[in-house]
Amino acid sequence: MLDKRYPAEPFRIKSVEPVTMINREQREEVVKKAGYNTFLIDSKDVYIDLLTDSGTNAMSDRQWAGIMVGDEAYAGSRNFYHLQETVQELFGFKHIVPTHQGRGAENILSHIAIKPGQYVPGNMYFTTTRYHQEANGGIFKDIIIDDAHDSIKYHPxxxxxxxxKLQALIDEKGPEGIAYVCLAVTVNLAGGQPVSIENMKAVRALCNKHGIRVFYDATRCVENAYFIKEREEGYADKSIKDIVHEMFSYADGCTMSGKKDCLTNIGGFLCMNDDDLFLEAKELVVVYEGMPSYGGMAGRDMEAMAIGLKESIQEEYIEHRIKQVRYLGDRLLEAGVPIVEPIGGHAVFLDARRFCPHLTQEELPAQALAARIYLESGVRTMERGIVSAGRDKNTGKNHAPKLELVRLTIPRRVYTYAHMDIVAESIIDLYKNKESIRGLRFIYEPKMLRFFTARFEEI
Structure with a gap:
């Protein structure tokens, strides 16, 4: 039984940013102008912004102090060495290659680790990750457990x-047909769901047997560690720091978006243990990002990231982080609003199929629901369903994921429980009037990562 108590914020507010609510008539004009795509709404027109937790964190006073000691040397920045030492201490990898954000690390890893035609099995796709894998000739294969595709079924x-599934793919394609296993901790599109240490160990053992590398998408690794501490036998008394370190001991490397669990607004990195792979990565980082001692970041950003990583493993911080998200989810569940269960680490995910049963998946129910939430409340959320899944590059047909979701993503250290109450109340009210939500159709569809810039109209 999970603890239903919600801890107070483990910080004092030192600086504030005013927000305003425009009226419903103005919001209606805004959402139509944006083509019913919440990514195309201007920030000034948003009251509570739950579009993403990527780069939307509030930094601490220590991080802002670190900004002021940024070493902006073109090569050999002392801030890089601080970041490198921090990552090596917490994650345990030998090598780190800084990048402008996580997708920069995905791009480099895909270039150096994938041969055309190789498969990249993973625990559910992520949009930019799969794009980089496929752009470099790889073939993504989903090998997550079946329960992940069921929004109601409980699994810790x-x-x-x-x-x-992994063994069957190895048997079919051979170890040489697999570039590496991509293991995300946590799994975003499953609802921010964690991976157990037991499973990481088993994946590592199976891949060792066949000589296959394992790379983590480590973007929300601290959140994953909290769930292990909370749910996995034998870990209740272990520190978050020790759990994080053990998690990465079962990997050959990782990609990291520093805009999430590193508590910064920009940045990322690629880690690995293999010396030869590291040399290749250093060559490519110069081409795509910048020098190996800064990648795509300024010195001040690397300093803030090093400090943020250390803050993220503090027990008080991560408990509040997880339980603030859980508070919003619990309020919605108590009112009968359909969400993904159990509640994940960085967001609450509305189940748009159950929220809008009168709409077919081809009528884009998650996109329609996200747009309607903004119209009714000024709260910005995002679609994670058929629009995000994109099209099969061979057939041109829409990928049709079993999960059709709207993500309510909570930025770190930004909002209070009172903000969560406002979000919950507006969605509960909308759920009572859900039949009025109309489906959407595309009026502009980009070829790649269409959810960012596509435009729609009501059917």
Whole structure:
């Protein structure tokens, strides 16, 4: 039974940013102008912004102090060495390559680790990750457990890899047909669901047997560690720092978006243990990002990231982080609003199929729901369903994921429980009038990562 108590914010507010609510008539004009795509709404027109937790964090006074000691040397910045030492201490990898954000690390890893035609099995796709893998000739294969595709069924570690699916792919394609296993901790599109240590160990053992590398998408690794501490036998008394370190001991490397669990607004990195792979990565970082001692970041950003990483593993911080998200989810569940269960680490995910049963998936129910939430409340959310899934590059047909979701993503250290109450109340009210939500159709569809810039109209 999970603890239903919600801790107070483990910080004092030192600086504030005013927000305003425009009226409904203005919001209606805004959402139509944006083509019913919440990514195309201007920030000034948003009251509570739950579009993403990527780069939207509030930095601490220590991080802002670190900004002032940024070493902006073109090569050999002392801030890089601070970041490198911090990552090596917490994650345990030998090498780090800084990048402008996580997708920069995905791009470099895909270039150096994938041969055309190789498969990249993973525990559910992520949009930019799959794009970089496919752009470099790879073929994504979903090997997550089946329970991850069921929004109602409870499983403490819905992000786990199905070992039978992985073994079947190895048997079919051979170890040489697999570039590496991509294991995300946590799994975003499953609802922010964690992976157990037991599963990480088992994946590592199976891949060792066949000589296959394992790379983590480590973007929300601290959140994953909290769930392990809370749910996995034998870890209740271990520190978050020790759990994080053990998690990465079962990997050959990782990609990291520093805009999430590093508590910064920009930045990322690629880690690995292999010396030869590191040399290749250093060559490519110069081409795509910048010098190996800054990648795509300024010195001040690397300093803030090093400090943020240390703050993220503080027990008080991560408990509040997880339980603030849980508070919003619990309020919605108590009112009967359909969400993904169990509640994940960085967001509450509305189940748009159950929220809008009168709409077919081809009528884009998650996109329509996200647009309507903004119209009714000024709260910005985002679609994670058929629009995000994109099209099959061979057939041109829409990928049709089983999960059709709207993500209510909570920025770190930004909002209070009172803001969560406002979000909950507006969605509960909308759920009572859900039949009025109309489906959407595309009027502009980009070829790649269409959810960012597509435009729609009501049917």
């Amino acid at each position: 570690f819905k992000g786990n890899i199905d070992l039978n």
